[in-house]
Amino acid sequence: AQRVTQPEKLLSVFKGAPVELKCNYSYSGSPELFWYVQYSRQRLQLLLRHISRESIKGFTADLNKGETSFHLKKPFAQEEDSAMYYCALSYNNNDMRFGAGTRLTVKP
Amino acid sequence: EPEVTQTPSHQVTQMGQEVILRCVPISNHLYFYWYRQILGQKVEFLVSFYNNEISEKSEIFDDQFSVERPDGSNFTLKIRSTKLEDSAMYFCAITRQGENSPLHFGNGTRLTVT
Numbered sequence: 001a002q003r004v005t006q007p008e009k010l011l012s013v014f015k016g017a018p019v020e021l022k023c024n025y026s027y028s029g030s031p032e033l034f035w036y037v038q039y040s041r042q043r044l045q046l047l048l049r050h051i052s053r054e055s056i057k058g059f060t061a062d063l064n065k066g067e068t069s070f071h072l073k074k075p076f077a078q079e080e081d082s083a084m085y086y087c088a089l090s091y092n093n094n095d096m097r098f099g100a101g102t103r104l105t106v107k108p
Numbered sequence: 109e110p111e112v113t114q115t116p117s118h119q120v121t122q123m124g125q126e127v128i129l130r131c132v133p134i135s136n137h138l139y140f141y142w143y144r145q146i147l148g149q150k151v152e153f154l155v156s157f158y159n160n161e162i163s164e165k166s167e168i169f170d171d172q173f174s175v176e177r178p179d180g181s182n183f184t185l186k187i188r189s190t191k192l193e194d195s196a197m198y199f200c201a202i203t204r205q206g207e208n209s210p211l212h213f214g215n216g217t218r219l220t221v222t
Contacts, residue, residue: 009210036151038211043153043164044143044201084210094147094197094218101210 002027004089006099013077014107021072021102023061023087032090033070035061036098039083047085048072057081077106112202114214121221124189129217131183131200140183141201141211142175144168151199157183190221 003026013019025031035047047056050063050070061072070087087099115130131140142154155165157175172194174186183202187194200214 034150043141043156043166044151044211046150049150086211086213088151090145094145096145096151096197096199096216098199098211098213100212103210 002091002097004087004097004099006087006102008102010103012105015079016076019074019077021085023070023099025068025089027089027091033063034088035072036086037083079106079108082106111212112200112214114200114217116217118218121190123192123221127187127190129185129198131214133202139203142185143199144196146196192221195219195221
Protein backbone atom coordinates (compact mmCIF):
# COMPACT_ATOMS: atom_id res chain seq x y z
CA ALA A 1 0.00 0.00 0.00
CA GLN A 2 1.11 3.54 -0.64
CA ARG A 3 2.36 5.21 2.46
CA VAL A 4 4.25 8.32 3.53
CA THR A 5 6.21 8.25 6.76
CA GLN A 6 7.50 11.26 8.59
CA PRO A 7 9.29 9.68 11.54
CA GLU A 8 9.62 12.84 13.60
CA LYS A 9 6.51 14.46 15.02
CA LEU A 10 8.57 17.24 16.57
CA LEU A 11 11.87 18.76 15.55
CA SER A 12 13.55 21.61 17.33
CA VAL A 13 16.67 23.46 16.18
CA PHE A 14 18.37 26.72 16.94
CA LYS A 15 18.32 29.63 14.52
CA GLY A 16 21.14 29.32 12.02
CA ALA A 17 21.49 25.56 12.45
CA PRO A 18 20.91 23.15 9.57
CA VAL A 19 17.61 21.34 9.52
CA GLU A 20 16.47 18.14 7.86
CA LEU A 21 12.89 16.90 7.95
CA LYS A 22 12.69 13.26 7.00
CA CYS A 23 10.19 11.71 4.65
CA ASN A 24 10.09 8.15 3.40
CA TYR A 25 7.54 6.78 1.02
CA SER A 26 6.28 3.40 -0.07
CA TYR A 27 5.29 3.12 -3.72
CA SER A 28 6.48 0.77 -6.41
CA GLY A 29 5.80 3.04 -9.37
CA SER A 30 7.14 6.47 -10.31
CA PRO A 31 6.30 8.78 -7.45
CA GLU A 32 5.61 12.45 -7.47
CA LEU A 33 6.52 14.01 -4.14
CA PHE A 34 5.69 17.28 -2.49
CA TRP A 35 6.35 19.21 0.66
CA TYR A 36 3.56 21.37 2.03
CA VAL A 37 3.84 23.79 4.93
CA GLN A 38 1.23 25.09 7.34
CA TYR A 39 2.06 28.17 9.40
CA SER A 40 0.15 28.57 12.63
CA ARG A 41 -3.36 27.50 11.61
CA GLN A 42 -3.12 29.08 8.19
CA ARG A 43 -3.99 27.18 5.06
CA LEU A 44 -1.65 24.59 3.64
CA GLN A 45 0.87 25.98 1.15
CA LEU A 46 2.93 24.17 -1.42
CA LEU A 47 6.60 24.44 -0.56
CA LEU A 48 8.31 22.13 -3.05
CA ARG A 49 7.58 19.52 -5.65
CA HIS A 50 10.35 17.20 -6.69
CA ILE A 51 9.80 17.51 -10.42
CA SER A 52 10.48 21.23 -10.38
CA ARG A 53 13.79 20.82 -8.52
CA GLU A 54 13.63 24.39 -7.28
CA SER A 55 14.56 25.91 -3.95
CA ILE A 56 11.89 27.79 -2.02
CA LYS A 57 12.71 29.88 1.05
CA GLY A 58 16.09 28.18 1.12
CA PHE A 59 14.59 24.69 1.34
CA THR A 60 15.58 21.88 -0.98
CA ALA A 61 14.57 18.27 -1.25
CA ASP A 62 16.05 15.51 -3.37
CA LEU A 63 14.21 12.41 -4.36
CA ASN A 64 16.27 9.33 -3.55
CA LYS A 65 14.58 6.38 -5.19
CA GLY A 66 17.08 3.91 -3.76
CA GLU A 67 16.23 4.93 -0.21
CA THR A 68 12.64 5.89 -1.11
CA SER A 69 13.17 9.21 0.62
CA PHE A 70 12.41 12.85 -0.02
CA HIS A 71 13.98 14.64 2.92
CA LEU A 72 13.56 18.40 3.24
CA LYS A 73 16.69 20.37 4.05
CA LYS A 74 17.72 23.89 4.82
CA PRO A 75 21.31 24.85 5.70
CA PHE A 76 20.42 27.72 8.04
CA ALA A 77 17.07 27.64 9.79
CA GLN A 78 15.21 30.87 10.53
CA GLU A 79 12.63 31.51 13.23
CA GLU A 80 9.97 32.12 10.60
CA ASP A 81 10.47 28.57 9.39
CA SER A 82 8.64 27.33 12.48
CA ALA A 83 5.59 25.52 11.14
CA MET A 84 4.05 22.15 10.42
CA TYR A 85 5.54 20.41 7.39
CA TYR A 86 3.74 17.67 5.47
CA CYS A 87 5.29 15.36 2.95
CA ALA A 88 2.89 14.09 0.30
CA LEU A 89 3.01 11.38 -2.35
CA SER A 90 0.99 11.67 -5.52
CA TYR A 91 0.43 8.56 -7.63
CA ASN A 92 -2.06 6.77 -9.86
CA ASN A 93 -3.42 9.82 -11.62
CA ASN A 94 -3.93 12.18 -8.71
CA ASP A 95 -4.34 9.92 -5.69
CA MET A 96 -2.43 11.39 -2.80
CA ARG A 97 -1.18 10.33 0.59
CA PHE A 98 0.00 12.75 3.22
CA GLY A 99 2.46 12.09 6.00
CA ALA A 100 1.51 12.73 9.59
CA GLY A 101 3.48 15.96 9.66
CA THR A 102 6.53 17.25 11.48
CA ARG A 103 6.35 20.32 13.65
CA LEU A 104 9.52 22.33 13.26
CA THR A 105 10.39 24.80 15.96
CA VAL A 106 13.29 27.14 15.37
CA LYS A 107 14.52 28.64 18.60
CA PRO A 108 16.26 32.03 18.78
CA GLU B 109 -7.15 2.99 11.97
CA PRO B 110 -7.29 6.27 10.07
CA GLU B 111 -8.23 9.41 11.94
CA VAL B 112 -10.58 10.41 9.18
CA THR B 113 -12.50 8.50 6.54
CA GLN B 114 -13.84 10.01 3.37
CA THR B 115 -16.69 8.62 1.32
CA PRO B 116 -17.14 7.88 -1.45
CA SER B 117 -13.63 7.20 -2.69
CA HIS B 118 -14.76 7.90 -6.24
CA GLN B 119 -17.80 9.78 -7.48
CA VAL B 120 -18.80 10.18 -11.10
CA THR B 121 -21.54 12.66 -11.82
CA GLN B 122 -23.02 14.54 -14.72
CA MET B 123 -22.56 18.25 -15.11
CA GLY B 124 -25.24 20.17 -13.28
CA GLN B 125 -25.89 17.49 -10.70
CA GLU B 126 -25.43 17.94 -6.98
CA VAL B 127 -22.82 15.93 -5.12
CA ILE B 128 -22.17 15.49 -1.42
CA LEU B 129 -18.76 14.44 -0.22
CA ARG B 130 -18.47 13.08 3.29
CA CYS B 131 -15.79 13.18 5.91
CA VAL B 132 -16.05 11.18 9.11
CA PRO B 133 -13.56 11.83 11.90
CA ILE B 134 -12.75 9.12 14.37
CA SER B 135 -13.39 11.36 17.35
CA ASN B 136 -12.94 14.70 19.02
CA HIS B 137 -11.87 16.87 16.16
CA LEU B 138 -12.92 20.45 16.16
CA TYR B 139 -11.36 21.93 13.07
CA PHE B 140 -12.30 20.71 9.62
CA TYR B 141 -10.82 21.64 6.30
CA TRP B 142 -11.58 20.88 2.71
CA TYR B 143 -8.85 20.99 0.10
CA ARG B 144 -8.92 19.98 -3.52
CA GLN B 145 -6.34 19.03 -6.08
CA ILE B 146 -7.08 19.37 -9.76
CA LEU B 147 -5.06 16.90 -11.81
CA GLY B 148 -1.48 18.05 -12.15
CA GLN B 149 -1.92 21.10 -9.92
CA LYS B 150 -1.13 21.84 -6.30
CA VAL B 151 -3.47 21.19 -3.41
CA GLU B 152 -5.77 24.22 -2.96
CA PHE B 153 -7.55 25.35 0.17
CA LEU B 154 -11.33 25.56 -0.03
CA VAL B 155 -12.73 26.15 3.44
CA SER B 156 -12.15 25.72 7.15
CA PHE B 157 -14.89 25.02 9.66
CA TYR B 158 -14.79 25.43 13.39
CA ASN B 159 -17.44 25.38 16.05
CA ASN B 160 -20.17 24.70 13.52
CA GLU B 161 -19.42 27.60 11.29
CA ILE B 162 -17.10 28.54 8.47
CA SER B 163 -13.99 30.22 9.82
CA GLU B 164 -12.29 30.91 6.51
CA LYS B 165 -12.96 30.27 2.85
CA SER B 166 -11.03 30.81 -0.34
CA GLU B 167 -12.10 32.51 -3.53
CA ILE B 168 -12.74 29.06 -4.99
CA PHE B 169 -15.45 28.42 -2.41
CA ASP B 170 -18.30 30.26 -4.14
CA ASP B 171 -22.06 29.94 -3.81
CA GLN B 172 -21.97 26.53 -5.46
CA PHE B 173 -20.24 25.11 -2.41
CA SER B 174 -21.52 24.58 1.09
CA VAL B 175 -20.36 22.71 4.17
CA GLU B 176 -22.17 21.43 7.19
CA ARG B 177 -22.11 18.95 10.05
CA PRO B 178 -25.52 17.40 9.68
CA ASP B 179 -25.37 15.13 12.70
CA GLY B 180 -22.53 16.47 14.80
CA SER B 181 -19.98 13.98 13.52
CA ASN B 182 -20.03 13.80 9.73
CA PHE B 183 -18.67 16.78 7.87
CA THR B 184 -19.96 17.27 4.35
CA LEU B 185 -19.02 19.30 1.31
CA LYS B 186 -21.85 19.90 -1.12
CA ILE B 187 -21.47 21.12 -4.65
CA ARG B 188 -24.87 22.21 -5.87
CA SER B 189 -24.49 22.19 -9.62
CA THR B 190 -21.27 20.58 -10.68
CA LYS B 191 -19.17 21.88 -13.52
CA LEU B 192 -16.55 20.07 -15.54
CA GLU B 193 -13.84 22.07 -13.81
CA ASP B 194 -14.94 20.73 -10.42
CA SER B 195 -13.33 17.42 -11.37
CA ALA B 196 -10.58 16.94 -8.80
CA MET B 197 -9.49 15.05 -5.72
CA TYR B 198 -11.15 16.48 -2.64
CA PHE B 199 -9.38 16.02 0.67
CA CYS B 200 -10.82 16.46 4.10
CA ALA B 201 -8.43 17.33 6.90
CA ILE B 202 -9.14 17.54 10.59
CA THR B 203 -7.35 18.65 13.67
CA ARG B 204 -8.00 18.88 17.33
CA GLN B 205 -8.01 22.08 19.27
CA GLY B 206 -4.62 23.45 20.04
CA GLU B 207 -2.02 25.36 18.12
CA ASN B 208 0.26 22.34 17.76
CA SER B 209 -2.27 19.74 16.70
CA PRO B 210 -1.34 18.22 13.35
CA LEU B 211 -3.65 17.89 10.38
CA HIS B 212 -4.96 14.43 9.63
CA PHE B 213 -5.89 13.94 6.02
CA GLY B 214 -8.41 11.58 4.56
CA ASN B 215 -7.57 9.54 1.48
CA GLY B 216 -9.65 11.79 -0.66
CA THR B 217 -12.68 11.56 -2.93
CA ARG B 218 -12.01 11.55 -6.63
CA LEU B 219 -14.80 13.55 -8.25
CA THR B 220 -15.27 13.17 -11.99
CA VAL B 221 -17.77 15.44 -13.67
CA THR B 222 -18.79 14.37 -17.17
